[in-house]
Amino acid sequence: MPVARGTKAQSTKQPRASKAPSVTENVPPQKDEGCQAKRSPSSPQGGPKKRSAFGDITNAHKNQAVTGKKEGVKAPTNKATRAPTAPTVAKNNEINLKKSLKKTPPAEVPVEHEKDSVPEEPVQVPVVEDIDKEQLGDPYANAEYAKEIFDYMREREDKFLLPDYMEKQPDISRDMRAILVDWMVEVQENFELNHETLYLAVKLVDHYLVEVASMRDKLQLIGSTAVLIASKFEERCPPCVDDFLYICDDAYKREELIAMETSILRTLNFDINIPIPYRFLRRFAKCARASMETLTLARFLCEMTLQEYDYVRERPSKLAASSLLLALIMKNLGGWTPTLEYYSGYCAQDLHPLVKRLNFLLTYQPCDKLKAVRTKYSHRVFFEVAKMTPMDMMKLEEKLKS
Structure with missing residues (x-):
């Protein structure tokens, strides 16, 4: 029945899953990965700690006082067409797997030598398991498109290959970068962030330093801002700006953190799905x-x-x-x-x-x-x-x- 103009139809869409399906379905609940990425303040490492990442190699405190959508397969326009069921998709996946394996065609034998030829042994085809068929009934797993998603991520790797940028940095060394990443690991632990957030934040730092020459007193600001951006991209409840100012031991002002966030996003053209x-x-x-x-x-x-x-x-x-x-x-x-x-x-x-x-x-x-x-x-x-x-x-x- 058509809906009257000006009224909103009740949505029937299911909520989207924010995370990719777990890879350890057969793991007991007490060893779920969710507990791996979290650490309460009562853990042996203690609660959140604030500190300056670089100590004696940065003068941040002194300076503070002075100053792709991938193209999808078009669905048929016939509204009466029904979506394939889970068993049908599973059967199609098995057929596609067998077709995708490279099989060695048997050598052609001339007709005149057929009597003298030795029968060839059957070609051994490697057994490839369809790892997504078990989750075809889960509407949040996207099992039907899992392989295409990761194939697309493999294609995007070519766009985000990093060069040797450290030689172009006048005031930053490899050791300073290592100290920064070590501090970012502690931030991920203190804020109980996902591991994806940590990896993405490190990538943001590297891609930003490829384009911008920075001084050592701004390196911790770049790292903390990268964690902030990655948290907004990966986390359901990302930390706020004040949390990052606190974790940096108040070495920077709010305006500096927001300005650095703008600089990183513009430098990377807002393409942070790395x-x-x-x-x-x-x-x-x-x-x-x-x-x-x-x-x-x-x-x-x-x-x-x-x-x-x-x-x-x-x-x-x-x-x-x-x-x-x-x-x-x-x-x-x-x-x-x-x-x-x-x-x-x-x-x-x-x-x-x-x-x-x-x-x-x-x-x-x-x-x-x-x-x-x-x-x-x-x-x-x-x-x-x-x-x-x-x-x-x-x-x-x-x-x-x-």
């Missing part, structure tokens, strides 16, 4: 049917790279895949399966060099003063994965070759 390793890591862990403990170990390896400038130019998806592969080897859970190769787009040989670098980073941490990540993952909430013994390089080499 692919981050953490999203790919959760997706790949789902492909591997990894437990929460294995996923946490991979998260620890991946988060260790945030402080290291040498990993800035690595692709987020490749970094996530390498972290998971090293975690699987450390836990003796096998290697890179055909399912992981299909959904990640990387074969095991593509990841070997980066896996070795990650194990070297885990074994020889460059700076003992930057302990925020190790301290965070040494807690029992994170299964104390930071206390695990690194792989011997010779044994790791043997594992990768086998």
Whole structure:
């Protein structure tokens, strides 16, 4: 029945899910990832702490006194067409998986040599599991479009590849960046923010420093503002401006923080939907049917790279895949399966060099003063994965070759 003009029809749309589906559906409730990213003030690290990130290398206090839409497939205009049911979609997914695998066509045998030819063995097709079929009945999981979403994120990686920008910075060094990221990890812990917020904030800092030469006394302002922007993008209830002024130990004024937020957004053309390793890591862990403990170990390896400038130019998806592969080897859970190769787009040989670098980073941490990540993952909430013994390089080499 048509609705009278001037009246609003009652909405029948379901609320949208704000988060991607979890990759550990088979994990007991007490080990849910939600508790991984949160820390109450009664935890061993204590409640929120305010401090200046740089201490003696910044003069912020002194200066304070002086002064894409991806194109979707068009739906048919016939209103009478019904949406496919979950079993139909599952069957179609299996058909598409089989079609997408590259099969070696049998060699053609000439007619005159058919009698003398030896029958060929059947080609062994790798078994690829449809990891999304179990969630087809969940309207909030978007299982029908999950692979397309991550394929789109892989395409966007090309747009956000970072160059070697540190040589263009006149007053900022790699060590200063590492100190800043170490402080940002503490901010994520103190405010109980999601891990996606931390990864996105670090990306915002790097992309901003590519375009703008900054002084060291403004570096903490850039970092805190990046966390503010990432919180607005990722969090349901982001911290307010006063919280960031407090966490910076009142080193900056409100006007400076708001001005820096405007500068970062304009410099990046408001395109802040940057692919981050953490999203790919959760997706790949789902492909591997990894437990929460294995996923946490991979998260620890991946988060260790945030402080290291040498990993800035690595692709987020490749970094996530390498972290998971090293975690699987450390836990003796096998290697890179055909399912992981299909959904990640990387074969095991593509990841070997980066896996070795990650194990070297885990074994020889460059700076003992930057302990925020190790301290965070040494807690029992994170299964104390930071206390695990690194792989011997010779044994790791043997594992990768086998």
